[in-house]
Amino acid sequence: MGKTLFDKIWDGHIVMSKPGYPDAVYINTHFIHEVTSPQAFDGLRKRDIPVFRPGKTRATADHNVPTMDQHLPIKEALSRHQVEMLTKNTAEFGVELYGLGHPYQGIVHVIGPELGITLPGMTIVCGDSHTSTHGAFGAVAFGIGTSEVEQVLATQCILQYKPKRMKIEVNGTLKNGVLSKDIILYIISKISASGATGYFVEYAGEAIRSLSMEARMTICNMSIEMGARGGMIAPDETTFAYIKGREFAPQGEAWDKALAFWQTLYSDADAQFDVVLNFDAADIEPQITYGTNPGMGMGITQHIPALSQLDEKEVPSFKKSLDYMDLQPGAPLLGKKIDYVFIGSCTNSRIEDLRLVADFVKGKQKAEDVVVWIVPGSKQVEAQAKAEGIDKVLMEAGFQLREPGCSACLGMNEDKVPAGMYCISTSNRNFEGRQGPNARTFLASPLTAAAAAITGRVTDVRELV
Ligand SMILES: CC(C)[C@H](C(=O)O)[C@@H](O)C(=O)O
Ligand code: SF4
Structure with a gap:
């Protein structure tokens, strides 16, 4: 029987495996913040x-950094402390750091x-x-806890039970104004914020294949928001073209060797998944969330579910969520006034996102x-945006172009949305207090966020293009 892409990679990295115990898996690359x-x-x-193996770990400062005046000392004491600790620890243990000021x-x-x-x-x-x-590159990539970070630093391996495998196929063609962010918000709204718990997801189908690498990253990024351990997409020509020539990518003979290996990375035709789900890209309209988990989303022209549409046991948490958001069951969101727009985060802050918005x-x-x-x-995205004149376009529109970091994706730095305010955000989480105490978040694509920036209201971007 054939193997899934996930199994090919996982099995190829097992250092030790014993029935009833977690596998010891070798880790190629460890990122820390x-x-x-x-x-x-x-x-x-x-x-x-x-x-x-210090050379296998790379560090960057992102969560606690301010996004204005990065050349000055960090104002918030806790944030400053965290970033200083990272600098000290990486220097002491010989780990490469891309700290504030590094290109x-x-x-x-x-x-x-x-x-x-x-x-x-x-x-x-x-x-x-x-x-x-x-995972968008056809890697097995997943988040770990702090004690596991220590384990990987100490051994370059991790003890993990193998997750189950799920395939999500999206076929058909995307409609105008619909981005990969809408695909993933749509999937999560259909299967819920816990719909993939215990699984590692492979995304497939022609609608996924047709996406750029950056758009694929947006999809894999949010796998965790439906409970999945991780998400991945088999590498193809789009992947190889994206990697070629990048700073640390293999070159010359090493490239040819790597490419030959990468071309073997796909799920075999007869590979068995534990679950397979199918969606049609043509069914997807621009999405927006109305609640306080990423599964509480809908097409932008739709109405928030009425209480009568819910299972009785869902009602209390649904009500709590809508109370927090100060929204009514059954109401539309189109036309709702918003106060903040945040275009950024590891979901949607790459150069293609900024180009689209500009x-x-x-x-x-x-x-x-x-x-x-x-x-x-990143600094590189920022530099590229400036080289392309995107900074000017955005500033002329009255937008603030800030410096790189997690920013308002989570209230761990100076960028917080004030209490009670509505923010349409391209990030990945709309939890209570996520963007600041009592801040209210609508998750959406960069285009939908940009449309709201222009009108000041929740807007169907298709009406403006
Ligand atoms: C702070 C960090 C551990 C956290 C995460 O694990 O995702 C953050 O990045 C987030 O997005 O909530
Ligand atoms: S989700 Fe937000 S806070 Fe977490 S890594 Fe991404 S940008 Fe940073």
Whole structure:
């Protein structure tokens, strides 16, 4: 019987396997950031052991960094401390750091791919749930906890039970104004925020194949928001073309060898998945969430479910969620006034996202009472945006182009949405308090967010293009 892509990679990395026990899996690349690494380094220090293979770990500062005046000391004491710890720990243990001021600094899930560190066939971990992003390259990539970060630093391996396999096929052609963000929000709204719990997902089908690498990353990024351990897409010509020539990508003979291996990375025709789901791209319209988990989403022209449409047992949490959002069951969202727009995060802060937004807003003006934050995912994205004149287009529209970091994706730095305000956000989580205490989040695509920036309201972008 054939093998799934996931099994090919996982099995190829097993160092030890014993029935009833987790597998010991070799890790090719380990990313770390300031939030989940301090205790791991402390652990090593206590045990008086070094990092086993320091060259296999890369560090960046992203969660706690301000996105204005990055050349100045960090104002928030806790954030400053976290970033200083990362600097100290990486220096002491010999790990490469892309800290503030470094031309490679940025959100961990943006920099790995853009530097050619993330490659097909790899096992990749990071103490961060959205590590699933790297699966877009046909890698087995997943988030781990702080004690596991210590385990990987110490051994370059991790103990893990093998997850089950799910395939999600999206066939057909996407409609105008519908982006990969809409595909993944749609899937999560259909299967719920826990619909893939316990599974590792492979996305397939012609609608997925037709996507650029950056659009594929958006999909894999949000796998975790339906409970999946990770998400992946088999590498193809699009993948290889994206990687070629990047800073740390293999070159010359090493490239040819790598390519020959990468071309074997697909699920065999007779491979068995534990679950297979099918969707039609033509059914997907621009999406928006109305609640406080990413599964509470709908097409932008639809209405929030009425209580009568729900299972009785869902009603209490649904009501709590809508209370938090100050929204009514059964109401539409189109036309709803918004206060903030955040275009950024490891889901949608890459150069293609910024290009799309700039193309759309060129010659338009943001609504007067809306604050618009555009936060590039990395220094390289920022530099590219400037080289292409995107910065000017955005500033002329009244948008703020800030410096790279996680920013308003989560309230761990200075960028917070004020209490009670509505923010339409291209990030991946709309949990209570996620963007700041009592802030209210609508998740959407960069185009839908840009449309709202112009009108000041939840808008169907298809009416403006
Ligand atoms: C802070 C970090 C551990 C966390 C994660 O694991 O995802 C963050 O990146 C997030 O998006 O909530
Ligand atoms: S951008 Fe948001 S989701 Fe991504 S790593 Fe940072 S905090 Fe997590």
